[in-house]
Amino acid sequence: MDADEYARWQQASAEAARGADLQAAAELYHWAAFQYEQAAQLALKGLLHGIGRGPDAWGHDVNRLGRAVSRALGVPLGDRLAAGLKRLARHYIPARYPDAVPGEAPSAYYSNQDAESAQEDASAVRDAVQTWWAALLDEQQSRGEAGQRPAEEEP
Numbered sequence: 001m002d003a004d005e006y007a008r009w010q011q012a013s014a015e016a017a018r019g020a021d022l023q024a025a026a027e028l029y030h031w032a033a034f035q036y037e038q039a040a041q042l043a044l045k046g047l048l049h050g051i052g053r054g055p056d057a058w059g060h061d062v063n064r065l066g067r068a069v070s071r072a073l074g075v076p077l078g079d080r081l082a083a084g085l086k087r088l089a090r091h092y093i094p095a096r097y098p099d100a101v102p103g104e105a106p107s108a109y110y111s112n113q114d115a116e117s118a119q120e121d122a123s124a125v126r127d128a129v130q131t132w133w134a135a136l137l138d139e140q141q142s143r144g145e146a147g148q149r150p151a152e153e154e155p
Contacts, residue, residue: 005050007046016035023035030091033095034095037089039125039126043126047129061092066085077128087117088122
């Protein structure tokens with residue numbers, strides 16, 4: 001496990017979430033939604049890099065990244081998290097590109113409720129990643145302690 005690599009990606013995730021908060025406060029809801037998607041994406045990629053599964057971290061489909069984490073850890077995503085990933089994935093293209101929506105700028109299609117929903121979904125992903133990482137560290141520590149034998153006393 002590479003704690004430094006994991007931490008580097010989680011810092012980027014936290015910064016993306018903070019940027020999204022600022023965008024939402026400025027009523028730039030489309031940019032906020034996109035940045036929350038990025039926060040989730042970075043968190044998932046960081047976990048994959050942290051467990052040595054860097055090739056699985058390639059790409060930008062937050063759904064695929066979630067499934068890759070699920071497979072790598074052998075844990076189910078659960079209905080709530082899987083649904084949140086699907087909602088977040090919708091913000092990757094249309095939130096940024098005027099030609100992805102008919103006749104208007106992306107901002108015309110986003111509201112405060114969209115940003116709030118994206119924030120909740122990204123927070124759920126980031127919380128799950130932190131929980132999974134902590135469980136992996138606990139497991140690693142338990143295995144390390146189980147492998148240690150008390151030093152034998154010399155006669």
